[in-house]
Amino acid sequence: MTVRIDSATRNQLQEWEKELETQYQRICQHELNLDLTRGKPSAEQLHLSDRLDGILNGDYRSPDGIDTRNYGGLDGLPCSRALGADILQVPTEEVMAGGNSSLTLMYHAVLTGYLFGFAGTKPWREMAAPKFLCPVPGYDRHFTICEQLGIGMVNVPMTATGPDMDTVEKLVREDQEIIGMWCVPKFSNPTGVTYNQDTVTRLAQLGQVANPGFRIFWDNAYAIHDLDQHVNLPSIRSATIENDTTDSVIQFASTSKVTHAGAGIAFVSASSANLDSLKKQMQAMTIGPDKVNQLRHSRLFPEFTLLKEHMQQHAEILKPKFECVLKHLENAFGDSDLGSWEKPHGGYFISFDTRPGCATEVVRLAAEAGVKLTPAGATFPYGKDPENRNIRIAPSFPPLEELDTAMSVLVLCIKLASVREQLQKA
Amino acid sequence: MTVRIDSATRNQLQEWEKELETQYQRICQHELNLDLTRGKPSAEQLHLSDRLDGILNGDYRSPDGIDTRNYGGLDGLPCSRALGADILQVPTEEVMAGGNSSLTLMYHAVLTGYLFGFAGTKPWREMAAPKFLCPVPGYDRHFTICEQLGIGMVNVPMTATGPDMDTVEKLVREDQEIIGMWCVPKFSNPTGVTYNQDTVTRLAQLGQVANPGFRIFWDNAYAIHDLDQHVNLPSIRSATIENDTTDSVIQFASTSKVTHAGAGIAFVSASSANLDSLKKQMQAMTIGPDKVNQLRHSRLFPEFTLLKEHMQQHAEILKPKFECVLKHLENAFGDSDLGSWEKPHGGYFISFDTRPGCATEVVRLAAEAGVKLTPAGATFPYGKDPENRNIRIAPSFPPLEELDTAMSVLVLCIKLASVREQLQKA
Structure with a gap:
């Protein structure tokens, strides 16, 4: 059943509601x-790295001769920094190599x-109203850090090539x-978009006009998480070198979605x-990060090519799941006016935009039908979409069969x- | 050669200097x-826990059925919390079980x-001059946390039974x-002293008169690190329950000096x-600590008795080293007026007090002779003794033979x- 709301009569809408309601009750x-x-990896994905425990075979010394068991080394092991x-x-x-969480490194950055300022610039807390630009929809844990420290957040819309740069440049120049x-x-x-060269x-170039303390937090969480074709992210480092703004960007990555999510x-x-x-x-x-675990990772990936092969195994597990979601969306909404979405070639999410005003109700309906979704609004600062x-x-997490069922429910709830929503308006 | 300075003539001092100078040059x-x-464990001590890597044998599930490889669980695994x-x-x-560093937990506490206040009390940063009491000599990394956040520090002398409580009570009442x-x-x-019941x-009882936001940071780093006889630390938890001040204490511990120092x-x-x-x-x-490593520790110590047996093995390695240091001090200074020290029954340090004004010069002389010591003053806030x-x-770290040599040098430098110093004064 194809639903096109804008051109539907009230009668048609009422008929649809009745029919959908029956399906939903069932x-x-x-x-x-x-x-x-x-975005948790599945057990099957985690299993790909189970060699990690025991991989040291009693040899706790790093290639550079460091006894990884003892204290010390805030920068991390040289071999781990090379991996990063x-x-x-x-x-x-x-590069510094840290513990099990890039979120922790972001928090400390x-x-x-906030407390001290970077590179001799003014601590943000001494400003009247320090704020971050937040491309939306975005990652809730980023926003939580700002919210906790009382740093303001300004929404910037995401486009298919990255944040809307006209808006970004205007805001940075003015404030x-x-x-x-x-x-x-x-x-x-969650949109799955990769920034293009222009973005x-x-x-x-923002570093040329922004406050000298301005920093871009470049969370490259899915740097090597391509699903089918290789997608190239232009180098922000090269771009800052060309524009003499190397201090304006801080980059992050992790092996959380490469090896064991909680122990990378x-x-x-x-x-x-x-x-x-x-x-x-x-x-x-x-005093320093867990170097033993760092060494385990270097033993698992002594060469970058091995890491890339490992990521292909992840892709093989994830691809059918992404295809399943996209197939449901395409079948249900390809020819409708009920929502829009991007088709990501990697990462961990698919982001769906309903007609305005519907997300909370979709999440509520799905929950009642036994399908848990991220709370509506979670992808926006302060939880407000x-x-x-x-x-x-x-x-990524559920088995394919469960995902298939969950998507059927979700599609129905969206409809x-x-x-x-349309009936209430009319 | 026994040196007793207070009763020595100038001639005697000059003769000693000449003789000591010759030995020093040699x-x-x-x-x-x-x-x-x-205070780093030696390789021999670290080796006691080398079974850790590989101990999971492919089974990453905790006794409570948690897949430790995945994200989640800020509190830590139930079995790890039980170990703590x-x-x-x-x-x-x-108890919460965290990552590889109790210092990190202390920092976040x-x-x-500082930023938010505990249990609804006023954030410390909103006070004009928030400050910590610091029993001295103490642990430099504690002091660094306060210094970085601009929290003032007030020295309180250590006695043989803990901090000088008359001073502590007076300060807390007045400020x-x-x-x-x-x-x-x-x-x-570094003194090796264990607080007694009265302390x-x-x-x-401080929580009854102090600011409601007042917190004691109870760093029980050496809770199970007895060397010879078992030393009982009276329970601060019981004492706070009796005095209705349970919110006034936060306790910390770790396995850093139990298993692998950097990976506990x-x-x-x-x-x-x-x-x-x-x-x-x-x-x-x-999102949470490394639960895989937590599980490894629970597999190594499924029972507390096994942990205690493990600590006895540490004691057997450490005991001769402590005895070596104490023997040197006793032989050189037992009958002198050149300094004083405690004889610890556990922990990682021996603290030596020279005659006033000599520590910096001792450290300098030792460094020139090839023996590195913690910088003089490091055991005091702001590095000022x-x-x-x-x-x-x-x-703990050097092999016994090296320690023996180092102590000979140290003793000579102290003399x-x-x-x-006495000659300069005279």
Whole structure:
């Protein structure tokens, strides 16, 4: 049944509602318990790295002769920094390798800017109203960091090539208290978009006009997480070198969605001035990261090519799941006016925009039918989606069969919510 | 040669200086390269836990059925929290198990108090001059946290039973901006002293008169690190329950000096109100700790008795080293007026107090002779030892033979510096 709302009569809408309502009631009786909320790897994916435990074979010494079992080394092991450098395509000396969470490194980087300022610039907390630009929809955990520290957030719409740069440039020029910006530049969370060269260049140029303390938080979480074809993310580092703004960007990555999600290693890359500021803050809170686990990762991936082969195995598991979601959306909405979505070539999410005002109701209906979705609004600062339309679909965790069922429910809920919304308006 | 300075004539001092100077020059020619700086376990100790890597044998599921490889669980695994509870002798539900560093948990606890306040009390940063009491000599990394956040520090002298409680009580009563206190209650860093019942009780009573936001940071780093006889630390938890001050203490411990120093797990224990505040802050910076490594530790120590047996093996390695240091000090200074020290029954340090004004010169002389010591003053806030007399000796890392040589050098440097200092005064 193809639903096209804008051209439907009231009678037609009422008929649809009745029919959809019947289908929905039938589904509710199945007492499903399915989860499309968080971007967690599946057990099958995690299993790809199970060699990690035991891989050291009693030899705890790093290739550089460091006893990884003991204290020390805030920068991380040289071999781990090299791994991060391969992932981010930057020089090893610009990389620190950390613990099990890039979010932690981001938090400490924001804290550094907030409490002390980067590279001799003014601490953000001394400003009247420091704020970050937040491309939306975006990643809720980024927004939580700002919210906790009382850093304001300004929404910027995402386009199919990255954040709307006209808006970004205008805001940065007009407001010198914009001191940061969140970016997930490749397979963006949740839209799946990869920034193009024009976007990357213009982002690198912001440092020429922004507050000197301004920093772009370049969360390259899906740097090597291509699904089918290889997607190239233009180098932000090269762009900042060309524009003499190397201090304006701090890059992050991790192996969380490469090896074991909760037990991987994280990376930060930045200019030496930025790294010095970050390390000054971090050395008060740690003697150093878990080097034993870092060494395990270097043993698993002694060469970058092995890491890339490993990622292909992930892709083979994930691809059918993405295809399943896209097939449901295409079949149900390809010829409708009920919503829009991007078709990502990697990453962990598919983002669906309903007609305005429907997202909360879709999530509620799905929950009642036993399908958990990320709360509507979660992909926006303060949890507020101004148009109440974005829904983040995370297909990685459930088995394919469950995903298929969950998508049938979701599609039905979108239809039902859309028809009801239109009937209420009419 | 026994040196007693106060009763020596100038001639005698000059003769000693000449003789000591000759010995010192001879040692300098050996071009030693020895290190008594940090409390790092030796390779032999680290080796005791080498089973950790590979201990999972492909089974990444915790006893409670959690897939430790995936994201989630800010509190840590239930079995790890139980391990922390055994170490700290508190109920499991009052424990969170974290990553590889209790220092990180302490940092986040201080940050929580500073930025947000604990349990609804005023954030410390809103006070005119928030400050911590610091028993001295103490642990430099504690002091660095306060210094970085601009929290003032007030020295309190250590006695043989803990901090001088008359001073502590007077300061807390008189100054409501004292909002914290550092304690290493068992085998204190660096004096080796364990707090007695009277000290613990009086500390637990501070919460009745202090600012409601006041928190004792109870860093029980050496909770199970007894060398010869078992030393009992009275329970601060029981004392706070008796005095209705359970919110006033936050306890910390780790396996850093139990398993692998840089790759262990850390614990924090507190009232539910305090843990709620801490978790609210921490959930912005991490999804959760490395649960795989937590599980490894639970597999290594499925029972607390096994952990205690493991600690006896550490003691057997450490005991001869402590005996070596104490023998040198006793032989050289037992019958002198050149310094004083405690004889610890556990922990990682021996603290030596020279005659006033000599510590910097001792450290300098030792460095020139090839023996690295912790910088003089490091055991005091801001690196300033007001009497310039405390020297922290860390005997754990070097092999016994090297330690023996290093101690001969240290003893000589103490004698030489003391004689010279007296000659300059005279």
